[in-house]
Amino acid sequence: MAWEAVVGLEIHAQLATRSKIFSGASTAVGAEPNRQACAIDLGLPGVLPVLNEVVLRMAVMFGLATNATIAPCSIFARKNYFYPDLPKGYQISQYESPIVEHGELEVEFDDGSTKCIGITRAHLEEDAGKSVHDLFPSETGVDLNRAGVPLLEIVSEPDMRSAAEAVAYMRTIHSLVRYLGICDGNMEEGSFRCDANVSVRRSGDSALGIRAEIKNLNSFRFVERAIEYEVARQIEILESGGSIIQETRQYDSVTGETRAMRGKEEANDYRYFPDPDLLPVELQSDYIDRVRDGIPELPAAKTQRFMSQYGLGRRDARRLTLSPDTADYYEAVVRASGQPKLAANWITTDLAAALNRDGLEIYRCPIEPTELAALINCIIDGTISGTMAKKVFAAVWRREGDPISIIEKQDLSQVSDPETIDNLVDQVLASHPAQVDQYRAGKTKLLGFFVGQVMKITRGQANPEMVNHALHRKL
Amino acid sequence: MSIEPESISGIAQLARLHLSDDDGERYSRELSAILTFVEQMNEVDTAGVAPMAHPLDLTQPLRADTVTESDRREEFQANAPAVRDGLYIVPKVID
Numbered sequence: 001m002a003w004e005a006v007v008g009l010e011i012h013a014q015l016a017t018r019s020k021i022f023s024g025a026s027t028a029v030g031a032e033p034n035r036q037a038c039a040i041d042l043g044l045p046g047v048l049p050v051l052n053e054v055v056l057r058m059a060v061m062f063g064l065a066t067n068a069t070i071a072p073c074s075i076f077a078r079k080n081y082f083y084p085d086l087p088k089g090y091q092i093s094q095y096e097s098p099i100v101e102h103g104e105l106e107v108e109f110d111d112g113s114t115k116c117i118g119i120t121r122a123h124l125e126e127d128a129g130k131s132v133h134d135l136f137p138s139e140t141g142v143d144l145n146r147a148g149v150p151l152l153e154i155v156s157e158p159d160m161r162s163a164a165e166a167v168a169y170m171r172t173i174h175s176l177v178r179y180l181g182i183c184d185g186n187m188e189e190g191s192f193r194c195d196a197n198v199s200v201r202r203s204g205d206s207a208l209g210i211r212a213e214i215k216n217l218n219s220f221r222f223v224e225r226a227i228e229y230e231v232a233r234q235i236e237i238l239e240s241g242g243s244i245i246q247e248t249r250q251y252d253s254v255t256g257e258t259r260a261m262r263g264k265e266e267a268n269d270y271r272y273f274p275d276p277d278l279l280p281v282e283l284q285s286d287y288i289d290r291v292r293d294g295i296p297e298l299p300a301a302k303t304q305r306f307m308s309q310y311g312l313g314r315r316d317a318r319r320l321t322l323s324p325d326t327a328d329y330y331e332a333v334v335r336a337s338g339q340p341k342l343a344a345n346w347i348t349t350d351l352a353a354a355l356n357r358d359g360l361e362i363y364r365c366p367i368e369p370t371e372l373a374a375l376i377n378c379i380i381d382g383t384i385s386g387t388m389a390k391k392v393f394a395a396v397w398r399r400e401g402d403p404i405s406i407i408e409k410q411d412l413s414q415v416s417d418p419e420t421i422d423n424l425v426d427q428v429l430a431s432h433p434a435q436v437d438q439y440r441a442g443k444t445k446l447l448g449f450f451v452g453q454v455m456k457i458t459r460g461q462a463n464p465e466m467v468n469h470a471l472h473r474k475l
Numbered sequence: 476m477s478i479e480p481e482s483i484s485g486i487a488q489l490a491r492l493h494l495s496d497d498d499g500e501r502y503s504r505e506l507s508a509i510l511t512f513v514e515q516m517n518e519v520d521t522a523g524v525a526p527m528a529h530p531l532d533l534t535q536p537l538r539a540d541t542v543t544e545s546d547r548r549e550e551f552q553a554n555a556p557a558v559r560d561g562l563y564i565v566p567k568v569i570d
Contacts, residue, residue: 017540018540018541018542019540019541019542019543019544023544024538024541024542024543024544025542025544026542026544032561033560033561033562034548034551034552034561034562034563035546035548035561036544036546037548037551038544038547039551042551044551050535050536050537050538051535051536051537051538052537052540053537053538053539053540054540055540056537075528075529080489082491083568084563084565084568096526097528131568132562133567133568133569135560135562136559136564138567139557139559139564139565139566139567140564140565140566140567140568141559141560141562141563141564141565142562142563142564142565143562143563144563269489271489274528274529276529278535279529279531279533279534279535280528280529280535281534281535282534282535
């Protein structure tokens with residue numbers, strides 16, 4: 001009988017605030033070690049944490065965007081464990097009464113099918129510091145700049161049935177938090193990372209198998225590979241008569257394997273209790289209404305609007321709305337060109353390929369929306385052919401100039417003058433009498449040959465439609 | 476309610492406290508007495524009473540999201556047993 005994978009994710013999204021969750025220390029990246037760790041972050045005696053209002057608003061926004069229940073009264077708890085990068089000996093988190101519970105999110109897969117994934121809870125907590133193990137041979141260095149940075153931990157139900165589903169869910173959350181403007185989504189810097197809970201069971205079983213938790217996955221690819229490896233590992237153990245141990249595992253991106261983490265198990269008793277330094281957080285319904293009014297158009301709604309307003313297919317509309325930056329870029333090109341279909345084509349193909357090749361995000365794209373619009377307009381009015389447009393695109397990408405000046409400088413404009421085209425066609429027909437006879441005898445496939453000859457003379461700049469037309473007329 | 480010496484050593488381990496076997500016996504006895512004392516609370520009928528998260532009948536004030544702290548690394552690190560290159564130094568920790 002077949003096996004079924006069961007996956008749930010715990011996503012940590014770093015909230016995009018200026019200051020920390022409980023202190024006025026800066027959260028800016030790139031500071032020298034410990035220059036942004038204040039007395040509260042260090043847990044010095046006598047300090048008192050005070051909650052950042054923006055952190056609270058961001059958590060409420062996330063809850064509203066996932067149709068969740070927002071707790072009218074939410075409390076903070078201490079999660080106790082010892083580690084050098086946790087100065088207080090506890091992490092301020094939420095246990096009972098988290099701020100967000102019972103949410104859901106519709107996830108669309110590559111084949112167009114959709115699935116609703118449950119969000120068990122989302123709670124606020126502070127990040128720990130960073131341990132540096134490789135700088136000194138026999139000691140560990142601790143940088144506490146990250147201690148106290150606000151995190152929203154988003155816990156899903158075990159609703160995913162494959163690595164691909166888990167990645168699709170994670171991408172949807174990633175897109176959502178960036179739309180909401182509550183997280184920059186930068187995975188390389190660790191602003192968006194996740195733990196995966198993975199188990200397997202016989203297809204048709206309703207009870208869950210024993211799960212392993214894979215820690216700290218910070219790319220979509222790692223999430224996919226780690227889950228695939230873990231599912232295969234568990235199936236192999238079960239099929240050979242063994243049993244799964246509930247444990248924490250680490251993914252090694254070099255070998256593509258997961259392995260058990262040492263020493264974490266025996267202390268897995270966090271003794272949560274309400275933090276006496278923090279009072280209960282009460283949220284009035286008029287506050288929640290005000291936050292709701294500030295929520296921007298979200299990916300699902302934008303996809304629908306792009307389909308109806310611009311006549312796009314679902315696939316293109318989704319690709320263009322995956323990030324708010326891409327959607328804004330697209331709409332700027334449409335405003336400047338009035339060509340929604342061509343704009344979608346260029347952005348999802350040539351522009352996407354170039355960004356991908358150079359490893360750039362769209363907000364750092366070297367081509368301005370107005371320039372792409374100008375290029376599109378040159379195709380529409382017949383100044384250049386589609387083939388030439390690709391050359392101009394590449395030149396603008398290399399910043400050799402704007403589209404119009406490149407077309408003029410390199411003399412790329414398309415030959416669209418009817419008289420010139422007629423003369424060129426006459427010239428080609430006159431110099432290939434044998435082929436003309438064959439064509440007239442029924443070998444119509446030779447049309448392509450004639451078109452090719454005209455293109456050769458014009459270095460590809462003749463308007464292909466007009467050349468075809470003229471050839472048909474004259475042959 | 477009684478608490479066994481084995482549980483005492485588990486709790487001590489979580490709190491990073493070193494206890495001798497004699498200590499274990501004594502703490503087992505004393506903590507059991509404390510728990511028994513506290514257990515009297517179970518006799519009170521608390522139906523309809525909301526669990527209390529904080530003894531003060533107040534709600535959490537909020538602070539604006541502004542950076543108010545300046546860099547005081549040198550002052551803070553003057554208290555640390557070992558510091559190098561701006562990092563706090565601890566014995567080697569391996570995951």
